[in-house]
Amino acid sequence: MGCFPCSGKSSEKQEKKRGDQAKAAQEKLGSAAAVGLKRDGPLNRSDRKEAPRSGESEHIAAQTFTFRELAAATKNFRADCLLGEGGFGRVYKGRLESTSQIVAIKQLDRNGLQGNREFLVEVLMLSLLHHPNLVNLIGYCADGDQRLLVYEFMPLGSLEDHLHDLPSEKKRLDWNTRMKIAAGAAKGLEYLHDKANPPVIYRDLKCSNILLGEGHFPKLSDFGLAKLGPVGDKTHVSTRVMGTYGYCAPEYAMTGQLTLKSDVYSFGVVLLEIITGRKAIDNSRAAGEHNLVAWARPLFKDRRKFSQMADPSLRGQYPVRCLYQALAVAAMCVQEDPTMRPLIADVVTALSYLASQKYDSEAHPPQTSHPAMAGGTPPRPWKD
Template sequence: MSRIYDSWEKLVRAVLRREEDRQIALRPSFSSSSSADVSSRSSFDSTFFFDPFFFGDVHAPSACRISGEKLDPAHLSSQDTFFFRNVMAIEYEEIRKATKNFTADLLVGEGGFGSVYKGWIDEHNLTAVKPGSGIAVAIKKMNHQGLQGHKEWVDEIHYLSQLHHPNLVKLIGYSCNKDERIVVYEFMPKGSLNNHLFTRGHLFLPWATRTKVAIGAARALAFLHNLEIPVIHRGINSRDFLLDGDFNTKLSDFGLARDGPTGDRTHVSTRVMGTYGYAAPEYMATGHLTTRCDVFGFGVVLLELMSGLRVIDRMRAAGKHNLMDWAKPYLKDKRRVSKIVDSRLMGKYPPKEARKVAKIVLQCVSEDPSLRPRMSEVVAELEKLY
């Protein structure tokens, strides 16, 4: 009994520490130490995080392991009661069965959080079933050596349990067993946008499909930004946009998301997190986070959709390592926009639409955040093309 109490006491202390960090992050001034962390890095070829990896030996309460039941608020602190409301817990043993003990054959992706597996569960009682029966789910299992940890796991569940929209991935449930942290989503048959653009063996996207994907991505962000308390995704990149069987786009990975500014506040101050190349320059320099930071990230993804090229690629010829720097002169000249359109399209796209997309990209990645459009405006412009 004392061991259970000790573990629970540690969890409460950890949650309170997290809340203190959150309050500090909301203060107007940005920590100078964070700026130092940014400048000390010589290169950013992938996702970067400056939050400490929090996990330790904290065990979640036993309520986390009750299959098919909502988390009992009586077992949680006031903070986590809010975070985990309306979330279904799934037995870890059922997760293990659904993934055949996390076999490599069912591995469908890797990310900062960890590995993603495909599995099948009964949608009513959330138990493992034979492949091809029940519903297919994506099971994201935290890697203890990964870039994200318990804090991001809690935040992801916190947001996805409350936010519901056709262009957001649907949260099915979660599982925690001793030191395991798992999130279960609806399975997206076509995988990530990143794979279709940059990984061999995936279906090539024609221009019309790319436009459809862009509209869905823009709608997801417009929904988040137009909430009474706006939500800033903060980690936008091409891996976060998943595609269903009809190439409808759904935004995922909310581990870095934060509530945006309200009232007379112009921004929230946070530790600098995100993916190099997609992160807005003013955010990297100051830690000041606004919805316009997501707009910048979307503009980069839109350029990747248009060009079929990664935003950062050291394997490209000198002068082309940074896609945005190389492409901007072409984006600004409507007579040369065709130079940056994906050559694999073999000219099968409407030149007028390409010029319009180029204009939207330029607006989204403006150095001055105030000149970037709102995502609702981006949606309106893109919908005219489809």
């Protein structure tokens, strides 16, 4: 079952239309890349020293591959090379014959112009934006009507793979690792919001889009839905509502008005998943517990119930004060009023501190009750 079925049954007219679309997409890719690199230098403010030299601004940094090369790398997209499947296509593990590098190759579904737009956005964003907590795009293929993206291989898969529906023999994430992942993901988002110029709204932050490298080092991936944020006196970007149910900020879902705070809400949902081990949406749970944020909101109001929100798979092995503070961060991020949500830079400050507070399970007995945190309600780690 391949993603690129042969088109023998297609009419010549359909074939010509598809070929014209592919040609237009390739031309658009080249011109958009040139515009993006020429406009005020690179999109990334902090990487200006890496700007293309004179005469190089016509080219995207990513390599180009032929379909034949990527088919060879994945053994013709063999089933045993399949890593997973998402909304935009299948992802395969492959080895590039030219360099012997192990890579992840995403084969986009051929769903017309919308697929082309997402492909273009992904290539442009990841070619122009570089940060340790963003996945590295190695190259792409726009060969005929084929659309493929080649990324660095992330050996530990996604955060979702380590939080939800785990087989009994798979080791659960400990508290220290969870905070490390949360802080790293927040740093990636901070880069998009505060360091990119203009700012970038990710729009699709969720556990399955946070990939993990060696040592559970997190990187944001899948930038097909990313949008340039508002600039100047503009407060939002109006756009068609896209994203994943359960992670979407309520004001964006209702109005289509997208802001940086929309991403902060999504991050709050991810942080809740990291702390609780629950899914953003889980219809297998009891009535009233299907939606993670709706379940958590009443519990946020009573700190005596905070310990009940910790993932049972932690088996009580977490620092109580840090649990309370992490939940305080999550509660602020998922507030319904976007103006009350913190800036992602303040979230990074809070989570970096929590990640630095290493919990030693040997030195501390597991939590078995619902202890009150000394000193009362956790202080807010930021200013409005």
